Amino acid sequence: xxxxxxxxxxxxxxxxxxxxxxxxxxxxxxxxxxxxxxxxxxxxxxxxxxxxxxxxxxxxxxxxxxxxxxxxxxxxxxxxxxxxxxxxxxxxxxxxxxxxxxxxxxxxxxxxxxxxxxxxxxxxxxxxxxxxxxxxxxxxxxxxxxxxxxxxxxxxxxxxxxxxxxxxxxxxxxxxxxxxxxxxxxxxxxxxxxxxxxxxxxxxxxxxxxxxxxxxxxxxxxxxxxxxxxxxxxxxxxxxxxxxxxxxxxxxxxxxxxxxxxxxxxxxxxxxxxxxxxxxxxxxxxxxxxxxxxxxxxxxxxxxxxxxxxxxxxxxxxxxxxxxxxxxxxxxxxxxxxxxxxxxxxxxxx
Amino acid sequence: xxxxxxxxxxxxxxxxxxxxxxxxxxxxxxxxxxxxxxxxxxxxxxxxxxxxxxxxxxxxxxxxxxxxxxxxxxxxxxxxxxxxxxxxxxxxxxxxxxxxxxxxxxxxxxxxxxxxxxxxxxxxxxxxxxxxxxxxxxxxxxxxxxxxxxxxxxxxxxxxxxxxxxxxxxxxxxxxxxxxxxxxxxxxxxxxxxxxxxxxxxxxxxxxxxxxxxxxxxxxxxxxxxxxxxxxxxxxxxxxxxxxxxxxxxxxxxxxxxxxxxxxxxxxxxxxxxxxxxxxxxxxxxxxxxxxxxxxxxxxxxxxxxxxxxxxxxxxxxxxxxxxxxxxxxxxxxxxxxxxxxxxxxxxxxxxxxxxxxxxxxxxxxxxxxxxxxxxxxxxxxxxxxxxxxxxxxxxxxxxxxxxxxxxxxxxxxxxxxxxxxxxxxxxxxxxxxxxxxxxxxxxxxxxxxxxxxxxxxxxxxxxxxxxxxxxxxxxxxxxxxxxxxxxxxxxxxxxxxxxxxxxxxxxxxxxxxxxxxxxxxxxxxxxxxxxxxxxxxxxxxxxx
Numbered sequence: 001x002x003x004x005x006x007x008x009x010x011x012x013x014x015x016x017x018x019x020x021x022x023x024x025x026x027x028x029x030x031x032x033x034x035x036x037x038x039x040x041x042x043x044x045x046x047x048x049x050x051x052x053x054x055x056x057x058x059x060x061x062x063x064x065x066x067x068x069x070x071x072x073x074x075x076x077x078x079x080x081x082x083x084x085x086x087x088x089x090x091x092x093x094x095x096x097x098x099x100x101x102x103x104x105x106x107x108x109x110x111x112x113x114x115x116x117x118x119x120x121x122x123x124x125x126x127x128x129x130x131x132x133x134x135x136x137x138x139x140x141x142x143x144x145x146x147x148x149x150x151x152x153x154x155x156x157x158x159x160x161x162x163x164x165x166x167x168x169x170x171x172x173x174x175x176x177x178x179x180x181x182x183x184x185x186x187x188x189x190x191x192x193x194x195x196x197x198x199x200x201x202x203x204x205x206x207x208x209x210x211x212x213x214x215x216x217x218x219x220x221x222x223x224x225x226x227x228x229x230x231x232x233x234x235x236x237x238x239x240x241x242x243x244x245x246x247x248x249x250x251x252x253x254x255x256x257x258x259x260x261x262x263x264x265x266x267x268x269x270x271x272x273x274x275x276x277x278x279x280x281x282x283x284x285x286x287x288x289x290x291x292x293x294x295x296x297x298x299x300x301x302x303x304x305x306x307x308x309x310x311x312x313x314x315x316x317x318x319x320x321x322x323x324x325x326x327x328x329x330x331x332x333x334x335x336x337x338x339x340x341x342x343x344x345x346x347x348x349x350x
Numbered sequence: 351x352x353x354x355x356x357x358x359x360x361x362x363x364x365x366x367x368x369x370x371x372x373x374x375x376x377x378x379x380x381x382x383x384x385x386x387x388x389x390x391x392x393x394x395x396x397x398x399x400x401x402x403x404x405x406x407x408x409x410x411x412x413x414x415x416x417x418x419x420x421x422x423x424x425x426x427x428x429x430x431x432x433x434x435x436x437x438x439x440x441x442x443x444x445x446x447x448x449x450x451x452x453x454x455x456x457x458x459x460x461x462x463x464x465x466x467x468x469x470x471x472x473x474x475x476x477x478x479x480x481x482x483x484x485x486x487x488x489x490x491x492x493x494x495x496x497x498x499x500x501x502x503x504x505x506x507x508x509x510x511x512x513x514x515x516x517x518x519x520x521x522x523x524x525x526x527x528x529x530x531x532x533x534x535x536x537x538x539x540x541x542x543x544x545x546x547x548x549x550x551x552x553x554x555x556x557x558x559x560x561x562x563x564x565x566x567x568x569x570x571x572x573x574x575x576x577x578x579x580x581x582x583x584x585x586x587x588x589x590x591x592x593x594x595x596x597x598x599x600x601x602x603x604x605x606x607x608x609x610x611x612x613x614x615x616x617x618x619x620x621x622x623x624x625x626x627x628x629x630x631x632x633x634x635x636x637x638x639x640x641x642x643x644x645x646x647x648x649x650x651x652x653x654x655x656x657x658x659x660x661x662x663x664x665x666x667x668x669x670x671x672x673x674x675x676x677x678x679x680x681x682x683x684x685x686x687x688x689x690x691x692x693x694x695x696x697x698x699x700x701x702x703x704x705x706x707x708x709x710x711x712x713x714x715x716x717x718x719x720x721x722x723x724x725x726x727x728x729x730x731x732x733x734x735x736x737x738x739x740x741x742x743x744x745x746x747x748x749x750x751x752x753x754x755x756x757x758x759x760x761x762x763x764x765x766x767x768x769x770x771x772x773x774x775x776x777x778x779x780x781x782x783x784x785x786x787x788x789x790x791x792x793x794x795x796x797x798x799x800x801x802x803x804x805x806x807x808x809x810x811x812x813x814x815x816x817x818x819x820x821x822x823x824x825x826x827x828x829x830x831x832x833x834x835x836x837x838x839x840x841x842x843x844x845x846x847x848x849x850x851x852x853x854x855x856x857x858x859x860x861x862x863x864x865x866x867x868x869x870x871x872x873x874x875x876x877x878x879x880x881x882x883x884x885x886x887x888x889x890x891x892x893x894x895x
Contacts, residue, residue: 170871190527240562244565305799
C-alpha cells in the first residue's frame with residue numbers, strides 16, 4: 001500500500017481529480033473486459049469522456065496518466081501472455097507429468113489416447129535451428145563485416161536496402177517457395193521418401209534469419225570506436241588484420257547477441273516449417289537423419305489448432321510454453337551480452 | 351633509384367606483372383567453376399557442352415587452374431616472381447583444409463575402402479593430412495599443396511569416372527540418396543570456391559596482403575550471394591505471378607453521361623457527357639465465386655488493409671505513450687529496465703505464441719470465435735514492442751539541450767514534450783512504425799488462429815458504414831460510420847489466402863492463383879517498406895536543413 005502511494009505520489013497522479021478519474025475508469029475498463037467483455041463499451045465511453053475533459057482542463061496530467069497507462073498495458077500484455085499460456089497448458093502437464101518433455105519410447109503423440117510427448121517436436125526444432133544457425137551465423141556475420149568494414153559506398157547503398165527487403169519478405173512466401181519449388185526438387189534429385197524434410201526447413205529458416213543477424217551484427221561492428229581501429233592501422237596492420245584482431249573481438253558480444261537473436265527467430269519461425277514439413281509426430285530414425293521428417297514445436301501448433309480440443313489443445317499450449325521460455329531465454333541472454341559489450345566499450349555510444 | 355623500385359614493389363606487390371595475371375586466372379577459373387556448378391545444381395544449364403560432359407569440362411578447368419597455381423608457387427620459389435610468403439599459412443587455412451580432409455577422409459574410408467564402423471579413423475587421418483599440409487610448409491607451398499592438391503584430387507576423381515554417370519550413394523541412416531547430378535556440382539562448387547580463395551592469396555603475393563585479399567574475396571562473394579538470393583527470390587515470384595495477377599485487365603475511355611438536369615421552361619433533360627476512364631482488374635477487384643471468370647483476392651486485400659489499420663491505431667498510441675513515459679517521466683531505474691526487458695522479450699516472442707494467446711484470451715471475450723477484431727488486437731500486440739523500441743531510441747536521441755532550453759523558457763514538461771521532443775523524434779517513430787507494419791502485413795501464424803474462417807470468400811469485411819437514422823431510444827439519433835458486426839466476423843488476409851491455397855490443395859484454385867497472391871502480398875509489403883524508407887529520407891533531410 002505504502003509502495004503504491006509512493007509510486008502514485010511520485011508520478012504526481014494522485015493529486016489531481018482528473019488523474020484519479022482516469023485511473024478509476026481505466027480500471028473499470030480492465031475489470032469489465034475480464035469479467036463481462038460484452039459490456040466493455042460503457043466504461044470505455046466513460047474513459048473517453050474523461051480523456052476529452054482532461055485534454056481541455058489538465059493536459060499535462062492527462063498525458064502523463066495516459067503514458068503511464070500505456071506502459072502498464074505493455075507490461076500487462078507480457079504478463080497476460082505468460083499467465084494464459086501457462087494456465088492453458090496445465091492440464092497437459094497434469095496428464096503427462098514430466099513425460100511430456102522426456103518420453104522418447106512407444107507412442108509419442110496420440111490425441112485419441114491422450115499421449116502427448118513434445119520430444120519429437122523439440123528435436124525437430126533443435127535440428128532445424130542448428131541447420132539454420134549453420135547457414136545464418138557465418139554468412140550473416142560475414143555480410144555484416146562487409147557492410148560495416150569493407151564495402152565501398154555504392155555497395156553499402158545497395159546491400160543495406162537489400163537486407164531490409166530480404167527481412168521484409170513474409171515467411172509464408174518463403175514457405176510457399178519451399179513447398180512448390182524446393183520440396184519437389186529434393187524429392188526428385190535426392191530421392192527423398194517423404195515430401196519435405198528437416199534439411200529444407202533448416203536452410204529456408206536460415207535464409208530467413210540471415211537479415212536479422214546481418215543488421216544487428218552490423219550495428220555492433222559499426223559501434224566499435226574508431227580510435228581503436230586507427231591505433232591498429234597506425235601500427236601498420238592491414239584492414240583485414242584490424243578487422244580480425246581488433247574490431248571483431250571488440251564487437252564480439254554484440255555479434256554473439258546478433259547470432260542469438262537470429263537463433264531466436266529460427267526457433268520461432270512457424271509458417272515455413274508448417275508448409276514444408278509433412279507433419280509426422282515421430283522422431284526421425286536414426287536421430288541424425290536430417291532428410292527425414294518430423295515436426296517442429298511451431299508447426300505442431302499451426303497444423304493442429306484447428307482439430308484440437310480439450311487436452312490436445314492444452315498440449316499445444318504446452319508446446320507454446322516451451323517455445324516461449326526458449327525464446328525468452330535467448331532474448332534475455334542476448335540483452336545480457338549486449339549490456340556487457342556496452343560496459344566493455346565504455347558507453348558504446350561512440 | 352633501385353631502392354625506390356624496391357619500396358614500390360613491396361607496397362604494390364602482386365598488383366602488376368605475371369603474378370597478378372597468373373593468380374587472377376586461378377581466381378577467375380575458380381569463380382567460373384563455382385557459378386557454373388551452382389547453375390548446374392539448379393538445372394538451368396545443360397549438363398553437356400559441345401558433346402562433352404559439363405562436369406568433365408569444369409574438372410579439366412580446375413586441374414588447369416591448380417597447375418597454374420603450382421607453377422606460380424614454383425616460380426616464386428625460384429625467385430622469378432616477387433612474393434612475400436609467411437613462415438606458415440596460419441590457422442584459417444589449417445582449419446578449412448582440416449575440415450575438408452575430415453570429410454573427404456571419412457567418406458573415402460566409409461565408401462571406397464568399406465570401413466563400416468572404422469570410418470572415423472579415415473576421417474581423422476584426412477584431417478591430420480589437411481592440417482599438416484597447411485601448417486608445416488612455408489605459406490606458398492602450403493597453399494599450393496592444399497588448394498592445388500585438393501583441386502587436382504577432385505579433378506582426377508571426376509575425369510577418371512570414379513564418380514561416374516552410374517555412381518550412386520545411399521548413406522546409411524540418411525533418407526537421401528546422392529547421384530552424380532547433384533554431387534558433382536556440390537563437389538566442383540566447393541573446390542572452385544577454395545581454389546579462388548587460394549588463388550586470390552597468391553595473386554596478392556602471399557603474406558598479410560594475400561590473406562587480406564583472400565578474405566575480402568570470400569566476404570564480397572558472400573555479399574554478392576545475398577543480393578543474388580534477393581534478386582532470384584523476387585524475380586522468381588514476379589515472373590510466375592505476373593501473368594495470373596494481370597490476367598484480364600481491361601480499361602478504356604468511354605463517352606458517358608456524368609450528370610443531367612431539367613432546366614426550367616424546357617421539356618427536355620440536358621445531359622452532360624464526358625469521357626470516363628473505365629478500368630477493371632479482376633485479380634485485385636474480384637472475390638472468389640463460381641460465377642467469376644477470373645477469381646481474385648480483393649477480400650484478402652481489404653482484410654489485410656483493415657488488419658493493418660486496426661493494429662496501427664491500437665499499437666502506435668500505446669507504444670509511443672509507453673516510450674514517452676519511459677523516457678520523459680519515469681526515473682531511469684528498475685522500472686524502466688524491467689519494461690525494457692519485457693519489450694525485448696515481446697519483440698522476440700514467436701508469432702505463433704501471440705496467436706495462442708489470442709486464442710486463449712481474446713477469442714472467448716470477443717464474439718467467441720474468429721473475428722477481425724481479435725486479429726487486429728493480436729497483430730497490434732506484435733507491433734507494440736517494435737514501436738516502443740524505435741520510439742524510445744528516437745526519443746533518447748533528442749538532445750537534452752532541447753528540453754533544457756524549453757524548460758528555461760518556463761514551458762511545462764508536457765508542453766515541452768508535445769512541441770519540442772515529439773516533433774524532433776518524429777522521423778524515428780514514423781520509420782519504425784512503418785517498417786513494423788510491413789512485418790505484420792505479411793504475418794500469417796497468429797491470424798491463422800484468431801482471424802480466419804472461410805478461406806476464399808466472395809467479399810471482404812465491409813467495415814465502413816456511413817449512415818444516420820432516428821431511433822426510439824436515447825439519444826434518438828444514430829450516427830454510424832463503423833459496421834461493428836463486420837468487426838466480429840471472421841475475415842481473410844493475403845498471407846492467409848496464400849497459406850490456404852497450399853493446404854486446400856491446388857486443385858480448385860490453380861497454382862497460378864497462388865503465385866499471383868504471393869506477388870500481390872510481396873507488392874503490398876514492399877509498398878509499406880518503400881513508404882517507410884522514403885519517409886526516413888524525407889525526415890532526415892528535413893531535420894538537416
